[in-house]
Each structure stands twice: as structure tokens, then as C-alpha cells.
Amino acid sequence: ILNVEQSPQSLHVQEGDSTNFTCSFPSSNFYALHWYRWETAKSPEALFVMTLNGDEKKKGRISATLNTKEGYSYLYIKGSQPEDSATYLCAPSNSGYALNFGKGTSLLVTP
Amino acid sequence: DVKVTQSSRYLVKRTGEKVFLECVQDMDHENMFWYRQDPGLGLRLIYFSYDVKMKEKGDIPEGYSVSREKKERFSLILESASTNQTSMYLCASSSPSDLYSNQPQHFGDGTRLSIL
Numbered sequence: 001i002l003n004v005e006q007s008p009q010s011l012h013v014q015e016g017d018s019t020n021f022t023c024s025f026p027s028s029n030f031y032a033l034h035w036y037r038w039e040t041a042k043s044p045e046a047l048f049v050m051t052l053n054g055d056e057k058k059k060g061r062i063s064a065t066l067n068t069k070e071g072y073s074y075l076y077i078k079g080s081q082p083e084d085s086a087t088y089l090c091a092p093s094n095s096g097y098a099l100n101f102g103k104g105t106s107l108l109v110t111p
Numbered sequence: 112d113v114k115v116t117q118s119s120r121y122l123v124k125r126t127g128e129k130v131f132l133e134c135v136q137d138m139d140h141e142n143m144f145w146y147r148q149d150p151g152l153g154l155r156l157i158y159f160s161y162d163v164k165m166k167e168k169g170d171i172p173e174g175y176s177v178s179r180e181k182k183e184r185f186s187l188i189l190e191s192a193s194t195n196q197t198s199m200y201l202c203a204s205s206s207p208s209d210l211y212s213n214q215p216q217h218f219g220d221g222t223r224l225s226i227l
Binding site: 050 | 115144146151152154155201213214216217218219220221
């Protein structure tokens, strides 16, 4: 079991604010890092899967970066909207078999 | 789109009962997973399967078993339900390359199980 830390635990921002979260994980035996968004009453939805050090991925207003040498990933949301309200989960993998989920960052965006 | 269907959204059972949670996926995925989600904890892996009749223990397999008789279906079994198994259970599936490459997992909507 990997020790995965996500911060902050929760975040409350105003519509239009930009925000970012952190995911920290052991850098040894790294294979891949997944980000998921989990909205209330829905199923978790994959945002990104990242493997290479220095990788950066973007999907609309959301982007993520990866540093495998120091064991962290950042998720950025530009110009937050109420529909971005969700729990954001990161999940590194070191075996290729299974993901190790963090506890998530709960984001609330108010108009 | 991938569809992962869990048989029940809500389920209430009694202590000591044998409970079956069913999961079906329609994308011919080799890999299937069962997780549980509890307040203050991340998603924790119970069991996974990478092929029919194959299973591997996850991080918290105690008190659970699984069955994969057909590729599309992965069942989680609580042999003798206990109150500490009250939780949200999520099933997921992924394509064959996921074991060693980088495709995401696709999740069902979850089953909220209460053991009384």
C-alpha cells in the first residue's frame, strides 16, 4: 500500500477563481499517476493518466503536472465554475496492477 | 461509452447474511475491481481480477470473496455480513493493457450497503 497524501483536504472558492491541489506519493517504483473527479451521486470519472516525469496534461480548464523524481503531482483548475464542484482523487500505481487512491480534495465552487 | 453497472444502488442486509454484490461491464474489459469507500478514507481495493476465474487480493480482502465466471461479470461476496462492512462499494473495469500500461479505470455508480 502506497502512502498517498492529498492537500488540501477541502477547498471553497468563488466562481472565476483559479485553484490547485497537490498529490504526494513515494517516488520509488513509480509506474503511473491517475487523477479522477468524483461528483456527488455519480461515479468517479477519469481526468488524466500520467507516466513521464515532467508530463503535463490538459482538459479544458483543468491541467495537471507530474514530478516523479520528487513524488508529486499538481492539478490546476483555471476560472473555477460551480460544475467543477467535486472530490478530486489522485491514484499512483507502482505495480501496474492496482491503484492506490488518496483521500481526495473536496472542492466547492460557489457563484 | 463504457458502461459499468452495479446491480443495486442501495441495499440493506442483516448481520450474518451472505450478501452478493454484482457488477457487469459491457466493454469486454479483462480487468475488474472492487473497492469500498468510507468517510475519511480513500477508495480501498478489496479484490481484483485480470481474467475469467482469476482473482487477486487487494488491500482489505478479509471477510470478502469474489467470483468471475464470465468476463463481463464480477461478483463481490460477503460471506457473513458484519456491521463494519457497512460502506459504499464501487466496481470498476479497465482494458487489457491496464495492467502494465496506462488506461483509466471506469467505475459503476456504487452500491450503498447497510448491514443492520
